[in-house]
Amino acid sequence: MERATAAVRPIESRSVADQVMSELRRSILAGDLAPGREFSLREVAEMLQVSIIPVREALRSLESQGLVHMRPGRSAVVAPLDLDELRGIYRLRRRLEPEIAQRSCRLLSDADLDRLRHDATEFGDEHRTIHEIYEAHHAFHLALLSPAATAWDLRILITLWRAAERYIRIGFGRLDPDPDEHWRREQAHQELLDAFRQRDPEVVAAAVHQHLAHNEQIALLALRS
CATH class of the missing domain: 1.20.120.530 (GntR ligand-binding domain-like)
Known part of the structure; x- marks a missing residue:
C-alpha cells in the first residue's frame, strides 16, 4: 500500500529575512533602536552581516506592524512613539x-x-x-x-x-x-x-x-x- 501524502510538511528553518525581522523587532521593542532613528538598509545589512534583500523584506514586515516607516530609496526610520x-x-x-x-x-x-x-x-x-x-x-x-x-x-x-x-x-x-x-x-x-x-x-x-x-x-x- 502506498503511503498517503503527508497532510502537513516538515518545519523548515527560518529564512534569513525572518531572522533579521526578529532581531530588528527585538531591538525596536527594547528601545535599543530608538524611536525616530533613521538608518539605511545597507547599514543594517552590514551590522547583521546579510545581504540587502532580506533586510528589505524584514523592514516591510516591521512596517506592517507599525514599527518602522520606509523612506524613498534605501532607508527607514523607527516609528516615533505616539x-x-x-x-x-x-x-x-x-x-x-x-x-x-x-x-x-x-x-x-x-x-x-x-x-x-x-x-x-x-x-x-x-x-x-x-x-x-x-x-x-x-x-x-x-x-x-x-x-x-x-x-x-x-x-x-x-x-x-x-x-x-x-x-x-x-x-x-x-x-x-x-x-x-x-x-x-x-x-x-x-x-x-x-x-x-x-x-x-x-x-x-x-x-x-x-x-x-x-x-x-x-x-x-x-x-x-
Missing part, C-alpha cells in the same frame, strides 16, 4: 478586559489563582528587568482572562497587547533602576488576584479598570520623561 496611540490602546482595553474578567473570575479555580500568585512574586524581583518579565506578565493577564474569552476576544486582546508592547517595554524599562517600582509591580498584581478571589464580578471589573488606568498613567509619565 502617546495618543497609547491612550487609544488603553481606552479599548478598558472597554474589553473588565467585562471578560467579570465572567472569568467565577471560572478560575483556587489552584489557578494560587499559581498566578506565585507567578506575580516574580514581578517583584528587582534584578529582573521589564524585558525579562514581559512574556511572563503577558501570560499572567492571559491566564486571568482566557477562561471566559472567546477566540475573537483573544485575537483582539493580543492585537492590542502587541500594539502596546513597545510603549510598555520602553516606558516601564525606564523605571527599572528604581527598586520600589519592582515592589509596586508585584503588589499591583497581587491586589488584582485578591479581587478575583472575591468572585464578585463588580469588584473584579473595578479592579481591572483601575489596574489598566494606573498602568497607563505610569507609562505616559515615564515616556514623557
Whole structure:
C-alpha cells in the first residue's frame, strides 16, 4: 500500500529575512533602536552581516506592524512613539478586559489563582528587568482572562497587547533602576488576584479598570520623561 501524502510538511528553518525581522523587532521593542532613528538598509545589512534583500523584506514586515516607516530609496526610520496611540490602546482595553474578567473570575479555580500568585512574586524581583518579565506578565493577564474569552476576544486582546508592547517595554524599562517600582509591580498584581478571589464580578471589573488606568498613567509619565 502506498503511503498517503503527508497532510502537513516538515518545519523548515527560518529564512534569513525572518531572522533579521526578529532581531530588528527585538531591538525596536527594547528601545535599543530608538524611536525616530533613521538608518539605511545597507547599514543594517552590514551590522547583521546579510545581504540587502532580506533586510528589505524584514523592514516591510516591521512596517506592517507599525514599527518602522520606509523612506524613498534605501532607508527607514523607527516609528516615533505616539502617546495618543497609547491612550487609544488603553481606552479599548478598558472597554474589553473588565467585562471578560467579570465572567472569568467565577471560572478560575483556587489552584489557578494560587499559581498566578506565585507567578506575580516574580514581578517583584528587582534584578529582573521589564524585558525579562514581559512574556511572563503577558501570560499572567492571559491566564486571568482566557477562561471566559472567546477566540475573537483573544485575537483582539493580543492585537492590542502587541500594539502596546513597545510603549510598555520602553516606558516601564525606564523605571527599572528604581527598586520600589519592582515592589509596586508585584503588589499591583497581587491586589488584582485578591479581587478575583472575591468572585464578585463588580469588584473584579473595578479592579481591572483601575489596574489598566494606573498602568497607563505610569507609562505616559515615564515616556514623557
